[in-house]
Amino acid sequence: MKLELPLAKVKGMGASGEGSHHWWRQRLSALVLIPLTLWFLFSIIDQLGQSHFAVQEWIADPFTAFCLILYSIFMFYHAQLGLQVVIEDYVHNRGIRLGMLLFSKVVLLLFGILAVFSVLRIAL
Amino acid sequence: MAPSWATCQTRNTSFCLIDSQAIKVKNITLQFSIIGIFEFGETESLSTRPLSPHLQVYRPQITSVLSILHRITGVIIALGAIVISLWIESVARGDPWYGSLSDLLVSPLGKILMIIWTLCTAYHLCNGIRHLAWDIGYGFEIPQVYRTGKLVMVFAIIITAGVWWI
Numbered sequence: 001m002k003l004e005l006p007l008a009k010v011k012g013m014g015a016s017g018e019g020s021h022h023w024w025r026q027r028l029s030a031l032v033l034i035p036l037t038l039w040f041l042f043s044i045i046d047q048l049g050q051s052h053f054a055v056q057e058w059i060a061d062p063f064t065a066f067c068l069i070l071y072s073i074f075m076f077y078h079a080q081l082g083l084q085v086v087i088e089d090y091v092h093n094r095g096i097r098l099g100m101l102l103f104s105k106v107v108l109l110l111f112g113i114l115a116v117f118s119v120l121r122i123a124l
Numbered sequence: 125m126a127p128s129w130a131t132c133q134t135r136n137t138s139f140c141l142i143d144s145q146a147i148k149v150k151n152i153t154l155q156f157s158i159i160g161i162f163e164f165g166e167t168e169s170l171s172t173r174p175l176s177p178h179l180q181v182y183r184p185q186i187t188s189v190l191s192i193l194h195r196i197t198g199v200i201i202a203l204g205a206i207v208i209s210l211w212i213e214s215v216a217r218g219d220p221w222y223g224s225l226s227d228l229l230v231s232p233l234g235k236i237l238m239i240i241w242t243l244c245t246a247y248h249l250c251n252g253i254r255h256l257a258w259d260i261g262y263g264f265e266i267p268q269v270y271r272t273g274k275l276v277m278v279f280a281i282i283i284t285a286g287v288w289w290i
Contacts, residue, residue: 027259028263030252031256032251033252034252037249040243041245042287044147045287048226048229048230049229049230052215052219052226052264055222056215059215068173080196083198083199096270111205111210118212118215118216118262119216121216122212122215
């Protein structure tokens with residue numbers, strides 16, 4: 001049984017009035033994050049407690065820098081999408097919900113940018 | 125004919141329909157008889173009654189527990205991501221900043237928090253793969269759901285142990 005109206009199908013929108021982009025992006029970013037997260041988990045633990053010079057060398061390595069930037073972008077993006085769903089599900093007051101959504105988006109965007117910028121600063 | 129039942133709700137009346145009695149409306153045969161009408165006050169009726177999955181009385185099951193864990197671990201990972209971001213920034217900023225943050229992270233409390241973060245990430249990763257499998261239509265049978273659920277927990281622990289102690 002199809003519950004979607006033809007017009008809604010053309011517009012690509014569901015019940016939320018926003019379309020299925022969110023759902024797709026969450027899945028696609030998850031897919032990209034599978035190898036990146038495994039790489040990150042197994043390499044970051046070795047770096048903990050290392051000297052500043054050693055960590056700098058590690059991040060400056062082109063492969064590490066590339067993976068770190070990709071990981072930061074996709075991880076913060078995926079986190080934002082996930083937090084959005086959690087907030088939408090559990091915060092019922094419209095004002096508080098809007099505030100929390102904006103806050104989580106801004107905070108994650110800022111820290112994502114900080115991570116990418118810092119890697120570039122070290123690597124370049 | 126076997127008894128069947130249904131409940132109906134209007135704005136301030138809830139009533140229970142039970143058993144069979146044929147009523148013909150146009151060409152459709154409806155079978156029911158009203159055995160009781162339970163009245164509720166206007167304010168008490170729909171607004172204050174609990175919504176359907178009331179978690180307070182639900183027995184925790186592997187399905188529901190793993191599901192909520194996926195969200196909780198997701199939030200914890202997001203918080204940890206902020207720490208990672210600050211850590212990379214401290215490397216870019218220079219030694220005194222890197223040193224103090226690094227000391228915090230390798231302290232006993234820091235280490236415990238990081239092991240928890242690793243476990244959360246490993247769990248979210250494994251359970252995320254399970255979710256992606258569901259999204260393309262695999263693993264919906266109840267025995268499979270239980271088996272993959274246990275598998276996810278085992279793999280999360282194996283990955284965490286592998287990361288920290290190998």
